[in-house]
Amino acid sequence: MNIFITGATGFVGGELLVKLSKHPDIKKIFCLVRAKNEADAYARLDHVFNFHHDYFDRNKVFPVIGNLFDNNLSSSLIDNPALKDISIIIHSAANTSFSKIYDDMVEKTNIGGLIKILTWAKQLQSLQTFLYIGTATIFGKDVSDRTIFEEESPNLKANHLVKYTYTKMHGELLLHQYLPEDKILVARPSIIMGDSKNKNPRSPVILWALATLDLMRLVPISPDSKIDIIPVDYAAESIITLLFSKRNHLVYHISTGTNSYTTPYKLTKAIEKHFANRPEYCFIDKSMLNQMKLWAKSNLKPESELYGYQKYLQYWEDIFVDVGNLRIILAGLGPYIDFIELSHVFDNTKLLQDTTVINSVPADQYIVNSISYLDKIDVFEGAKDP
Numbered sequence: 001m002n003i004f005i006t007g008a009t010g011f012v013g014g015e016l017l018v019k020l021s022k023h024p025d026i027k028k029i030f031c032l033v034r035a036k037n038e039a040d041a042y043a044r045l046d047h048v049f050n051f052h053h054d055y056f057d058r059n060k061v062f063p064v065i066g067n068l069f070d071n072n073l074s075s076s077l078i079d080n081p082a083l084k085d086i087s088i089i090i091h092s093a094a095n096t097s098f099s100k101i102y103d104d105m106v107e108k109t110n111i112g113g114l115i116k117i118l119t120w121a122k123q124l125q126s127l128q129t130f131l132y133i134g135t136a137t138i139f140g141k142d143v144s145d146r147t148i149f150e151e152e153s154p155n156l157k158a159n160h161l162v163k164y165t166y167t168k169m170h171g172e173l174l175l176h177q178y179l180p181e182d183k184i185l186v187a188r189p190s191i192i193m194g195d196s197k198n199k200n201p202r203s204p205v206i207l208w209a210l211a212t213l214d215l216m217r218l219v220p221i222s223p224d225s226k227i228d229i230i231p232v233d234y235a236a237e238s239i240i241t242l243l244f245s246k247r248n249h250l251v252y253h254i255s256t257g258t259n260s261y262t263t264p265y266k267l268t269k270a271i272e273k274h275f276a277n278r279p280e281y282c283f284i285d286k287s288m289l290n291q292m293k294l295w296a297k298s299n300l301k302p303e304s305e306l307y308g309y310q311k312y313l314q315y316w317e318d319i320f321v322d323v324g325n326l327r328i329i330l331a332g333l334g335p336y337i338d339f340i341e342l343s344h345v346f347d348n349t350k351l352l353q354d355t356t357v358i359n360s361v362p363a364d365q366y367i368v369n370s371i372s373y374l375d376k377i378d379v380f381e382g383a384k385d386p
């Protein structure tokens, strides 16, 4: 069979591509790649395989140059003779930014881009499965501290913390406007962070938040909030196993379920001792985030509670040099704190029942493999596009 994948140069898509390229039942894999020319497109795929220390089989993996923003993307895919017998489309490309300044871009990519791929998929005679890589965090912000089941989303009435989750939710609804149910498969990963194996993770996105909390040490988060975090290798392996399993449902959480979620306390304990020159972790109420922002602007009233944490304020003055830098970091961290405080765990019973997948290792156990990488993350750079 032949497969078409979008987002193969990304964190999740790259992992999917490399694993799929070893699958014996797959003859050819075509990857939508943003590139200037063919040489550049091959170089980008080369980079993905090099990163994984894996062999790039140029007789099996082929780039298809294209951008989800191209107005003629659907027609160029329709007209491409090499894509006539694609039986599986995996749509992993997305703009995952939480930053408001990218809202338009997020919508254009995640909704506009998806529509272009679906327009092509709809007329593809050979299509058996359209696998949409969604996200579990589409339930919205109005309910907290409980387990969420697949059938509870999408819900058009949900209020979203960021545009990104809204667009991913909307994307799931769009699938049904273009394709019959028997061709739709939705895999909804929870939060993907790092890699469970002893190797540097490809994307610093979620790790950035952890590296930032680790640097700050005084953190406005409930220590016992539940966080549903899985490693990227587990996410990709589970998605591929799901794709080739006999399924009873359209939508599956790729998540920790109730057995292997973690908490801020456990996660920070796991890394605390590796950065022993920093003060011990101290968890404070989320409402203190505002006081931190005011302090960073030198606008905090003298009677404020935050002054009770002098040790940390002194430490921040030492490490941030210009404390105004803390404002940039806090702005980037805001949505992550909001998500953590929701304390959502995504039920994974359907995945465990319908496939051979077993529960993931909790993040507080596998994160130690990423310690050296955490220390190298530029928290200021990451804060610009969280």
Ligand SMILES: NC(=O)c1ccc[n+]([C@@H]2O[C@H](COP(=O)([O-])OP(=O)(O)OC[C@H]3O[C@@H](n4cnc5c(N)ncnc54)[C@H](OP(=O)(O)O)[C@@H]3O)[C@@H](O)[C@H]2O)c1
Binding pocket: 006, 007, 008, 009, 010, 011, 012, 013, 032, 033, 034, 066, 067, 068, 069, 091, 092, 093, 094, 095, 096, 109, 113, 133, 134, 135, 136, 168, 188, 189, 190, 191, 192, 193, 203, 205, 206
């Ligand atoms: N990471 C997580 O924690 C997480 C959790 C749940 C679900 N997901 C879902 O998993 C999927 C992959 O996420 P990720 O973390 O791998 O994101 P990522 O590392 O940012 O990768 C995004 C991919 O999409 C491609 N892309 C973006 N805009 C494009 C455009 N205009 N045209 C063509 N390609 C474009 C990127 O190509 P370039 O290399 O050219 O930029 C890249 O290959 C997404 O659908 C996301 O919603 C991720």
